[in-house]
Amino acid sequence: MITPHQAMGLSSAHLVEVTDGHFLQGTVKSAFEQMQKAALRQKIDVQICSSFRSFERQLSIWNRKWKGELPLYRLNGEKLNANTLSDEEKIHAIMLWSALPGASRHHWGTDFDVYDKANVEALQHDFQLIPQEYEGSGPCAKLSSWLTTYAKDFGFSFPYAEYVGGVAKEPWHLSHTESASAIETQFSTERLANTLSESTICGKDTILENLDNLVYRYTFNEGKKS
Structure with missing residues (x-):
């Protein structure tokens, strides 16, 4: 284990x-x-x-997408304008195609x-x-x-x-x-929250507010919680 x-993704010693x-x-x-x-x-x-x-590589991808330096897409491939999205909309747009660092x-x-x-x-x-x-x-x-x-x-x-x-x-x-x-x-969203709190991730506050659902919906791919 x-x-x-x-x-x-904070260590590669297991690989x-x-x-x-x-x-x-x-x-x-x-x-x-x-x-x-x-x-x-x-x-x-x-x-x-x-x-x-690694966590750092995933963090770089995330922050570049958040800032509009890398493109965001809808499910049908239509390109999105990051500047027109709320923080929550932007999180879901990123996670449709790219994972949350640490998750x-x-x-x-x-x-x-x-x-x-x-x-x-x-x-x-x-x-x-x-x-x-x-x-x-x-x-x-x-x-x-x-x-x-x-x-x-x-x-x-x-x-x-x-x-x-x-x-x-x-x-x-x-x-x-x-x-x-x-x-x-064994995955712990509490540990993930602590790691993200200390990181430079964009959208941090909104991510932390919704972290349990984001891990459930995207990392474990269980879809939207009812």
């Missing part, structure tokens, strides 16, 4: 390198490599495009994003990590279909398989179910 400090600067927990790495080998036998090149992200599953070393690297490169596709690339004739459609059938055989699941009122659909996001579930069970 990882420490609360590690669960919030080992997989490849190309990507890091996961050791048991997760082993499961991923087994899945990767199985997929390759079907000519599917499963590669990681995002794994561990990102990418801190845990159990979750990562994948793509079919060989097919993307063969097609000379300008890869953007959007759902359409994993559907129909998209460069990662075969990968997505294979993972839907076989990922569970290697211990993986899709925490954001569908939009349920929290995070937008992410067919690329895999989670090592057993390892992640242990962290979810």
Whole structure:
């Protein structure tokens, strides 16, 4: 079991390198490599495009989106103007696509994003990590279909398989179910609140006022509380 400090992305001591600067927990790495080998036998090149992200990196993304330095989007892809949103609206707009620092599953070393690297490169596709690339004739459609059938055989699941009122659909996001579930069970919003209180995160007061619901709705993807 990882420490609360590690669960919030404040340390990477629980991780080992997989490849190309990507890091996961050791048991997760082993499961991923087994899945990767199985997929390759079907000519599917499963590669990681995002794994561990630290608290500071997630904080930078958050603050840049808050200030309008990075774009915000609606669920349908329509661009939003950050300057026209209330603090609460801005929080939800950011969390539709990007996690709250300290509450990102990418801190845990159990979750990562994948793509079919060989097919993307063969097609000379300008890869953007959007759902359409994993559907129909998209460069990662075969990968997505294979993972839907076989990922569970290697211990993986899709925490954001569908939009349920929290995070937008992410067919690329895999989670090592057993390892992640242990962290979810022990996750402390009180510790997270203390960490965020001491940070430079934009929108701090509104975040702290709504923290329990934000973690429930987005990190655990349980949708809106009734």
